[in-house]
Structures are given as C-alpha cells and as structure tokens.
Amino acid sequence: MTITSLIEAKRILEAGQLLAIPTETVYGLAANGFDGNAIAKIYEVKNRPQFNPLILHSNSLERFQNWGVQLPELALKLAKIHSPGPITFVVPKSPQIPDIVTAGHSSVAIRIPNHALTLELLSMLNFPLAAPSANLSGTVSPTTAEHVNQQLGHLIGGVLDGGECTIGIESTIVSFVNPIPQLLRIGGLSVEAIEDVIGMPLDQSKLINNENPIAPGMLSKHYAPKTALRLGQPEDFLTNYKYSEMAFIGFNNFNKHLPLNHQFILSPEGNLAEAAQKLFAAIRQADELNVKLIVAEVFPNEYLGRAINDRLSRAAKN
Ligand code: AMP
Ligand code: MG
Numbered sequence: 001m002t003i004t005s006l007i008e009a010k011r012i013l014e015a016g017q018l019l020a021i022p023t024e025t026v027y028g029l030a031a032n033g034f035d036g037n038a039i040a041k042i043y044e045v046k047n048r049p050q051f052n053p054l055i056l057h058s059n060s061l062e063r064f065q066n067w068g069v070q071l072p073e074l075a076l077k078l079a080k081i082h083s084p085g086p087i088t089f090v091v092p093k094s095p096q097i098p099d100i101v102t103a104g105h106s107s108v109a110i111r112i113p114n115h116a117l118t119l120e121l122l123s124m125l126n127f128p129l130a131a132p133s134a135n136l137s138g139t140v141s142p143t144t145a146e147h148v149n150q151q152l153g154h155l156i157g158g159v160l161d162g163g164e165c166t167i168g169i170e171s172t173i174v175s176f177v178n179p180i181p182q183l184l185r186i187g188g189l190s191v192e193a194i195e196d197v198i199g200m201p202l203d204q205s206k207l208i209n210n211e212n213p214i215a216p217g218m219l220s221k222h223y224a225p226k227t228a229l230r231l232g233q234p235e236d237f238l239t240n241y242k243y244s245e246m247a248f249i250g251f252n253n254f255n256k257h258l259p260l261n262h263q264f265i266l267s268p269e270g271n272l273a274e275a276a277q278k279l280f281a282a283i284r285q286a287d288e289l290n291v292k293l294i295v296a297e298v299f300p301n302e303y304l305g306r307a308i309n310d311r312l313s314r315a316a317k318n
Pocket of ligand 2: 132
C-alpha cells in the first residue's frame with residue numbers, strides 16, 4: 001500500500017513493521033534499527049543472506065554520535081561536504097547497535113540520505129532505520145514506489161511515496177576502520193569526488209567479488225533481471241539471436257542503422273549522472289518486453305560510469 005502521511009509512516013515503524021522509504025539512491029526497506037525482531041523481518045522478506053549487514057540511516061551525524069557511533073577524522077571531513085548524500089561510512093560499531101544490523105561485525109555502516117521527506121521522517125523517530133534496498137535479494141533495485149509495490153507491496157506495512165529517486169544507483173560505501181579508507185562498493189558518489197575531499201587515493205583492493213562474504217552487495221551476481229543480459233554491442237550476438245529478439249541499453253547514441261525494436265538510450269546528452277539515474281528503470285522495462293537478450297554497452301569508466309559498469313557487469317552474470 002502506498003502512503004504519503006509521515007504520521008502513518010512513523011506509526012508503522014514504531015509498531016515494528018517494515019516500511020519502504022524513498023531516498024535519493026534507491027528505495028529502502030526500513031525497520032526500527034534498534035528492534036531486532038523488526039530487523040529480522042527485513043532478512044525474511046528480502047530473502048537476504050544472514051551474513052549481509054545492513055546500513056543504518058538517520059538525519060544527522062549528531063544523532064549517530066548520541067548512539068555512540070564516532071566518525072574518524074577523514075570520514076568527518078567527507079561527511080561535512082557530501083552528507084546528506086549517496087555515501088555510506090563504515091565505522092566502528094557501538095554497543096547500542098544490535099548485532100543483527102551488522103551481521104556480527106565490529107563495524108557499522110551509516111548514511112544520511114538526501115531526501116527531504118525521509119529526512120523529516122527520520123527526525124520524527126527516536127531510532128535509526130536499518131534499510132537495505134527494497135527488492136528481493138539479488139534482483140534489480142527499485143527507483144519508484146511502484147517498483148516496490150509490484151514486488152513487495154503485499155509483504156510489508158507500506159510504501160512511503162517520495163517520487164522517483166534522483167541518483168538512481170546505490171550509495172558508495174567506504175570503510176574508515178583502517179587508516180587508509182577502503183572503497184567497498186562503487187556507487188552514487190564518484191571515487192573522484194571522494195578522493196578530492198580526503199586528499200588521498202582510496203584503497204580499492206577490497207572491492208569485492210565472490211571471495212569476500214562481508215558484502216553481498218558486491219557479489220559478482222547481483223542486480224539481475226530474468227532475461228539474459230550481456231555486455232557489448234548488438235552485432236556481437238548475431239550468431240545466437242536476431243536483432244528482433246534483443247533490447248539494447250546504451251549511453252548516448254541510438255543505433256540508427258540496426259533493425260532493433262527496443263533501444264534504451266540513457267542520456268542522449270552524454271551525462272553519466274543522468275544515465276545512472278535511469279539505469280535500473282531501463283533494465284526493468286527491458287526485462288518486461290519478452291525479448292530473449294538484453295544487450296548493454298560498456299559505459300565510459302569514470303565518475304558515475306564506473307558505478308553503471310559495476311551494476312551492469314553483475315547483472316550480466318545472470
Ligand atoms: P544494501 O543495503 O542492500 O545496499 O547492502 C548494504 C551493503 O552495505 C552490504 O551488502 C555491505 O556491502 C555493506 N555493509 C553494511 N555494513 C557493513 C559493515 N559493517 N562492513 C562492511 N560492509 C558493510
Ligand atoms: Mg541491495
């Protein structure tokens with residue numbers, strides 16, 4: 001059920017139920033971050049592996065500090081400029097935070113989402129919200145309230161409608177547990193923008209595939225549509241598919257010369273942020289066309305193009 005009232009949203013969360021919330025990145029599936037029973041429902045509804053920790057959301061750093069979570073200096077420096085925003089900080093956990101949030105790890109992931117409605121909701125609550133993306137584990141993340149309703153509407157307390165997500169791709173995750181910050185997930189805040197602020201290169205050796213179970217957001221197969229998705233150009237797949245059996249997802253150029261029935265060109269003006277914002281909705285739409293193959297081209301591998309390529313290469317493992 002879609003709701004628009006913050007009073008109703010608060011009531012659902014205080015009753016220990018799940019509420020899908022809008023953020024600038026993707027819709028989150030939120031529960032009271034201090035209520036272990038409510039959090040257990042997130043894992044159940046999403047069919048999320050128990051070892052995959054959750055991100056805690058609130059509306060200010062001061063509130064996290066009051067819950068015993070301290071940000072190291074470099075994290076503070078970055079937060080001052082880019083929070084609220086699409087950046088998640090992994091920092092030492094405090095005893096107040098239930099172990100189920102962090103899947104038993106001694107660190108906790110925190111974020112201040114940049115969405116007016118959700119910031120207001122967070123300010124009305126006396127607890128943080130634990131919230132992964134509001135989709136079944138392993139599938140494409142939702143960027144509208146309708147996406148959430150289609151998949152999870154019947155299983156949760158409600159969906160707070162805050163419109164279409166403006167960033168459209170999950171947050172970047174950086175761990176500040178060690179002296180050199182480690183990039184754990186590429187996302188909505190570019191590596192370039194982060195390095196600019198912290199004044200040093202991020203350690204990217206922990207960007208994960210299958211070897212490291214700490215971060216299934218990083219498992220090599222994730223974000224997967226039902227239809228096979230492959231990286232390349234339509235002509236690369238002619239041995240096995242006809243053009244009429246393909247949908248194409250590209251950056252800024254229509255394949256005018258090819259007899260393709262379905263083309264999703266994410267930013268005709270060549271803007272990587274716009275392309276990122278439209279990516280998941282395009283994958284969803286392509287998946288509903290009854291084509292046999294979704295072909296996505298590799299995007300320029302810089303700024304948000306890196307996040308797009310990351311999600312596409314995982315989607316291509318289906
Ligand atoms: P999701 O909310 O689905 O985007 O997934 C949250 C992701 O945050 C997890 O898959 C991990 O990659 C990461 N994460 C959350 N908590 C921690 C933590 N304590 N240490 C490292 N990574 C974390
Ligand atoms: Mg997710």
